[in-house]
Amino acid sequence: MTYPPGDPGGYTSGEGQPTPPPQGYGPPGYRPPRSPWSSPLVIAAVAIGVIVVIGAALGAYWLTRGSGSEDSSTTAGASASTQTVTSTITGSGTGSAGPAGTSPTTQPTPTTSRPTPTVSGTDWQGFLSGPRCNAADDPAIVIGRTSRSQIVICQVGAQTGRWYYKGAAPQGTIEVGYPQKVGNSYVAQNGSVTYTVSPTALVITDGDDPPTTEPMLEYWTSS
Structure with a gap:
């Protein structure tokens, strides 16, 4: 094969062979395409999505905490109500031990009525x-x-x-x-x-x- 004068086949390198142009670069003045994630609209949409997720998480947390507080309050109220009813029943029962600090009622021992003679002394x-x-x-x-x-x-x-x-x-x-x-x-x-x-x-x-x-x-x- 013959080559034009001054053209040794397009593969001179090191010893006079031409170096291939850098990969990924175009001709002079060429600008690489911009990433779609760098668009202001995309950035704004992502930010809004993050805010919505954070707001939802906070809302769920506060709802859960409020429900737990109500449950605790309700449970405490039910316990107090149960304790009050139990104390009342205990206090009005059969003499078994009543609420703390309350002594059971002791029925007096009946005494036999004795006659009073009319004879002196x-x-x-x-x-x-x-x-x-x-x-x-x-x-x-x-x-x-x-x-x-x-x-x-x-x-x-x-x-x-x-x-x-x-x-x-x-x-x-x-x-x-x-x-x-x-x-x-x-x-x-x-x-x-x-x-x-x-x-x-x-x-x-x-x-x-x-x-x-x-x-x-x-x-x-x-x-």
């Missing part, structure tokens, strides 16, 4: 200085006083119909078990001696001897 168990019922819960059902004697007929606890007779006189004291009620009188038998107590007199009979009668000065009965 006596209480519901007999004479304060004289014959009295034996046990702490034995009530007197009859109390009498004559010029010589003091008489008490006592009931055995709550056993209706079970009685005992106690008497005191200058000669001494006596106790007789299980007198019987005859009409409005009580009859106690001690061997050959019989003591009959009525609202009007104490009559003492010993065998065939004439009875001794002591008129009642004071008499009281619970029946």
Whole structure:
């Protein structure tokens, strides 16, 4: 192949071969094309998009925080309401422990009503200085006083119909078990001696001897 004079084939390099022009550059005066991202409209659109995203994120945050606050407030209110109702119920219950600082109500122990005898110097168990019922819960059902004697007929606890007779006189004291009620009188038998107590007199009979009668000065009965 032959080449024109002065043209060694277009591939001289180093040893006289021409160097190819720089890649990516055009002829003199050529300006490379501008990137579409450098457009003011594109930049403005991107900025607006970023602002919208940030605003949405902030709005979601504040909405979530407000909802949590309302839930906490509602929960606290419900807890307080529940606590109040519980305290009220507890306070008005059966004596089980009420709210803190409140002592349970203690019902008073009912007391047994005791009669008040009309005989002077006596209480519901007999004479304060004289014959009295034996046990702490034995009530007197009859109390009498004559010029010589003091008489008490006592009931055995709550056993209706079970009685005992106690008497005191200058000669001494006596106790007789299980007198019987005859009409409005009580009859106690001690061997050959019989003591009959009525609202009007104490009559003492010993065998065939004439009875001794002591008129009642004071008499009281619970029946």
